Amino acid sequence: MTVEALQIPVYRPFAARVWRLQRLSPSFLRVTFTGSDLDQCAPNGFDQRIKVLLPVPGHGLADCPTGGDWYGEWRALPDERRQPMRTYTVRHWRPGPGGTGTAELDVDFVLHGSTGPASAWAERAAVGDEVALVAPNAHFPGPTGGFEWRPPAGASCLLLAGDETAVPAICAIAESLSPGQRARILLEVPTAADVLPLTVADGVEVTWLPRWPADAAVPAPHGQLLTAAVVAAVRDLPAARIPAPVTPLDDSDIDVDTGILWEVPEDGVGSSGRYAWLAGEAGMVKGLRRHLVQEAGYDRMSVAFMGYWRRGRVSD
Numbered sequence: 001m002t003v004e005a006l007q008i009p010v011y012r013p014f015a016a017r018v019w020r021l022q023r024l025s026p027s028f029l030r031v032t033f034t035g036s037d038l039d040q041c042a043p044n045g046f047d048q049r050i051k052v053l054l055p056v057p058g059h060g061l062a063d064c065p066t067g068g069d070w071y072g073e074w075r076a077l078p079d080e081r082r083q084p085m086r087t088y089t090v091r092h093w094r095p096g097p098g099g100t101g102t103a104e105l106d107v108d109f110v111l112h113g114s115t116g117p118a119s120a121w122a123e124r125a126a127v128g129d130e131v132a133l134v135a136p137n138a139h140f141p142g143p144t145g146g147f148e149w150r151p152p153a154g155a156s157c158l159l160l161a162g163d164e165t166a167v168p169a170i171c172a173i174a175e176s177l178s179p180g181q182r183a184r185i186l187l188e189v190p191t192a193a194d195v196l197p198l199t200v201a202d203g204v205e206v207t208w209l210p211r212w213p214a215d216a217a218v219p220a221p222h223g224q225l226l227t228a229a230v231v232a233a234v235r236d237l238p239a240a241r242i243p244a245p246v247t248p249l250d251d252s253d254i255d256v257d258t259g260i261l262w263e264v265p266e267d268g269v270g271s272s273g274r275y276a277w278l279a280g281e282a283g284m285v286k287g288l289r290r291h292l293v294q295e296a297g298y299d300r301m302s303v304a305f306m307g308y309w310r311r312g313r314v315s316d
C-alpha cells in the first residue's frame with residue numbers, strides 16, 4: 001500500500017440525521033439515518049459494527065471529531081464535551097439514492113429504558129435529529145473489517161445464538177446464507193411481540209425465544225432460555241459426536257466484569273466442520289462458549305464469541 005493510501009482512514013465519522021423511525025416491536029426501534037456523504041461509507045454486511053456518537057446535553061454535536069484521527073480527537077475532548085459513543089450494527093445499507101436522495105443506513109436499537117445514553121436517545125429520537133456515525137470509509141483501499149462472521153470454508157454446521165442486542169447482526173447474517181447451508185439460529189428476545197419477520201434460505205432453522213411469552217405470568221431470567229436452547233441444539237448436531245476439544249479451554253482468566261469479552265477465530269481456522277457465533281450479554285456469552293468447548297466438543301478456534309454489553313456496566 002502506498003504512503004498516500006496509508007493516510008486514508010479506515011473508519012471515519014459521518015454526519016448523519018434521522019430520516020425515518022419505525023417501531024418494529026415493543027423492544028426494537030429501527031432508525032434510518034441519512035447524510036450528505038453517507039454514500040462514502042462502505043459497510044461490509046454481516047455483523048458490521050459502527051459507532052454512534054450521540055449529542056452532548058447542552059452542546060449537541062459541537063466538537064464532534066471529523067478527521068482521520070477521530071478517536072484521538074474524541075479522547076482529547078474534556079469529559080463534559082465528549083459525545084457518548086456506543087457500538088451498533090448496520091442492519092441494512094442502501095448505498096444508492098433511496099427516499100432521501102442519498103444513502104440510507106438502518107440501525108435497530110433495543111429500547112432498554114433510559115439508563116444508558118443510547119437507549120435514552122432512541123426513546124426520544126425524532127426525525128431530523130443529528131448524530132455522527134463512525135463507519136468504514138469507502139476510500140480506504142484495503143479491507144475495512146469490523147465484522148466477525150468468518151466461518152472457515154467448508155464449515156457445514158453453523159450455529160448462531162444471541163440475545164436481543166445480537167438480533168440485528170444475526171438477522172443480517174442469516175439473510176446472507178445460501179440455500180443448502182445448514183444453520184441453526186437461536187434468538188432470545190424480551191417478549192413474544194419482539195419476534196421479527198425474517199426470511200431465510202432452505203436449510204436455515206430459526207427459533208425465537210421470548211423471555212416473556214404471552215401466556216406467562218413473569219418473564220424468564222435473561223439468558224436462561226437461550227442457554228437451554230444452545231445446549232439442546234448442539235446435542236442434536238451430528239458433529240457433536242467428535243470426542244474431545246482440539247484445543248483445551250482455560251477461560252479462568254476471562255473476567256467479564258473488568259475486561260472486554262471478545263474472541264474470534266482467525267480467518268480459515270477451525271477444524272471440525274462446525275462454527276459457532278455467539279453474542280449478547282457478556283456473562284451469558286461466556287457460559288455459552290464454555291458449554292460449547294468444554295461439554296460439546298467444539299474446537300475453541302471454531303467459536304466466535306462477543307460480549308455486546310454487560311449487565312450493570314456502562315459500555316463506554
Ligand SMILES: Cc1cc2nc3c(=O)[nH]c(=O)nc-3n(C[C@H](O)[C@H](O)[C@H](O)COP(=O)(O)OP(=O)(O)OC[C@H]3O[C@@H](n4cnc5c(N)ncnc54)[C@H](O)[C@@H]3O)c2cc1C
Pocket residue numbers: 049086087088089090107108109110111112115116117118119120164165166168169307308309310311312313314315316
Ligand atoms: C459489536 C456490537 C454490536 C451491537 N449491536 C447492537 C445493535 O444493533 N442494537 C442494539 O440495541 N445494541 C447493540 N449492541 C449493544 C449496545 O452497544 C449496548 O447495549 C449498549 O450498552 C447500549 O448503550 P446504552 O447507552 O443504551 O447503555 P449503557 O450506558 O452502555 O448502559 C447503561 C445500563 O444499561 C444496561 N444495558 C445496556 N444494554 C442493555 C440491554 N440491551 N438490555 C438491558 N440492559 C442494558 C447496562 O448494563 C448498564 O447498566 C452492540 C454491541 C456491540 C459490541
